[in-house]
Amino acid sequence: MPSISEQVSERLAPYLGPFNAEVWVKTVSERKLGRPVEHLTAADVTALLDGLRPSLNTFMGRTAAGELLQQIGREVR
Amino acid sequence: MRYRWLTAFPILYAAAFAAVAWALLGSDVLEPFVRGQLLLVRVLAIVGCFAAVSAFERGDHLRTAWLALAAATVLVLVRDLVRLGAPDATMADPLGLGLSALGVLSNVALLTGVWLLARAWRVAAIDLPGGRGGVAATAIVAAVLALAVAGPFAWRHLQSVLAGDGSALILLVSAVVDILALCLLAPLFLTAVGLRGGLFAWPWALITASMFSWLLYDAAAGIGSGVVAQGFPLPDVFRGLAENFLFAAGLAQRFAVNRVRRSAG
Numbered sequence: 001m002p003s004i005s006e007q008v009s010e011r012l013a014p015y016l017g018p019f020n021a022e023v024w025v026k027t028v029s030e031r032k033l034g035r036p037v038e039h040l041t042a043a044d045v046t047a048l049l050d051g052l053r054p055s056l057n058t059f060m061g062r063t064a065a066g067e068l069l070q071q072i073g074r075e076v077r
Numbered sequence: 078m079r080y081r082w083l084t085a086f087p088i089l090y091a092a093a094f095a096a097v098a099w100a101l102l103g104s105d106v107l108e109p110f111v112r113g114q115l116l117l118v119r120v121l122a123i124v125g126c127f128a129a130v131s132a133f134e135r136g137d138h139l140r141t142a143w144l145a146l147a148a149a150t151v152l153v154l155v156r157d158l159v160r161l162g163a164p165d166a167t168m169a170d171p172l173g174l175g176l177s178a179l180g181v182l183s184n185v186a187l188l189t190g191v192w193l194l195a196r197a198w199r200v201a202a203i204d205l206p207g208g209r210g211g212v213a214a215t216a217i218v219a220a221v222l223a224l225a226v227a228g229p230f231a232w233r234h235l236q237s238v239l240a241g242d243g244s245a246l247i248l249l250v251s252a253v254v255d256i257l258a259l260c261l262l263a264p265l266f267l268t269a270v271g272l273r274g275g276l277f278a279w280p281w282a283l284i285t286a287s288m289f290s291w292l293l294y295d296a297a298a299g300i301g302s303g304v305v306a307q308g309f310p311l312p313d314v315f316r317g318l319a320e321n322f323l324f325a326a327g328l329a330q331r332f333a334v335n336r337v338r339r340s341a342g
Contacts, residue, residue: 015337017275024203055201059277061133061140064334067341 004045005029005037007076012052015060015068028052045076080279083329087286087321090118095314102308111310112161118320119154123147125327129280132334138193138200143327145190150323152183177247184254188261194284195264198271205267216263223259226295227252255295262288276333283326290319 002010005025012021028051029037033044040048049069056065094114101107126147133140156179160166166173198205205212231252237245265288269281294315 013275014340015275015277015333017272017278019206019273020203020271020275027203055203058138058197058201059272060334060337061137063134064132064337064341068337071341 003038004040004042004048004076008045008048008052008072011068011072011075024052024055042077045073049073079332080276080329083279083325084283084286086325087290087318090321091314091318094317098310098313099306102306107308107310111313114317115157115313116154118317118324119150119157121324122150122320122327123154125324126150127327129327129330132331138197139330142190142193142197143330145186145193146323146327149183149186149190150320152179152186156180156183174247177251181247181250181254184251184258188254188258191258191261191265191284191288194281195261195268198264198268203271205264206271207267212263212267215267216260219263219266220260222292223256223262226292226299227255227259229299230295231256255291259288259292259295262292276336280326280330280333283322283329287319287322287326290315290322294319 005022009018009021009025012024015021016024025048026037028048029035029040029044032051033040033047049072053065053069056068059065060068097110098107101110126143129143130140130147133143156176159172159179160176163172163176166176207215231249234245234249234252238249262285265281265285269278269285272278272281294312297312297315
């Protein structure tokens with residue numbers, strides 16, 4: 001089963017590009033959650049998505065970003 | 078496929094415009110044709126900007142950026158329309174000064190919009206590709222290009238101002254704003270590169286193409302209209318390209334946001 005970071009990156013990639021999606025998830029994990037992406041668990045998903053919110057808000061607007069994050073939150077386990 | 082068509086449209090339009098203008102060289106119809114297409118591309122650019130504005134909510138960073146770009150295009154369209162009714166207005170009369178002021182206001186609004194787009198990566202707290210070295214190198218290349226193309230205009234107008242010609246001040250401000258806006262090509266380009274492979278790369282790539290076309294417009298205006306053939310409106314080819322890329326960028330922005338909402342909603 002793909003890791004938490006892989007699942008989130010995969011869902012962001014169609015919009016942000018695969019490279020950027022991976023970098024954003026890695027950056028939030030390290031800077032905001034204080035741990036490498038390999039150590040993320042299902043319990044971290046909400047905090048990870050909250051950490052991604054400001055960047056997504058900037059590029060897609062708050063409504064689209066909110067809907068996308070909700071969808072990812074429902075799907076990623 | 079939709080995004081590829083948006084990219085192809087400005088190029089196909091420019092090619093068609095150039096072909097018709099070439100066929101009309103030496104004819105009385107050329108001037109009204111060029112003026113008509115100028116108004117058309119301005120209107121298309123406004124449509125694109127407002128399409129992008131409508132994709133966002135009040136308070137969203139990019140909504141403000143697109144509003145500023147829309148304001149820039151509306152102001153310059155108003156200037157063009159007034160100028161059509163008063164083609165002989167010069168800087169010596171109030172109407173001519175007013176028209177120049179509209180041009181400067183439009184440039185300032187364009188600079189504001191491009192600056193807001195260019196700093197989106199900072200607002201989003203993300204890293205641009207290439208690291209600090211890559212960003213600095215790209216910024217230097219953009220600045221050198223901008224200075225090489227628009228610098229001579231700024232220098233000429235500065236000399237006129239220093240010689241006591243107050244009316245050249247507006248042209249100087251306009252040239253400086255041009256240089257600053259063109260310097261912002263670097264972060265726009267790098268943001269597009271960072272988002273490559275994703276839908277949101279399209280609006281950034283198209284905005285970068287629009288700004289690059291303005292650089293070509295400045296270069297073409299600097300070398301005069303007789304380079305390709307006497308009377309051939311080369312600057313207008315690039316102006317149309319710049320406005321149509323802005324139109325395409327606005328639509329691409331709206332399509333990308335709508336796609337997220339359709340998929341996630």
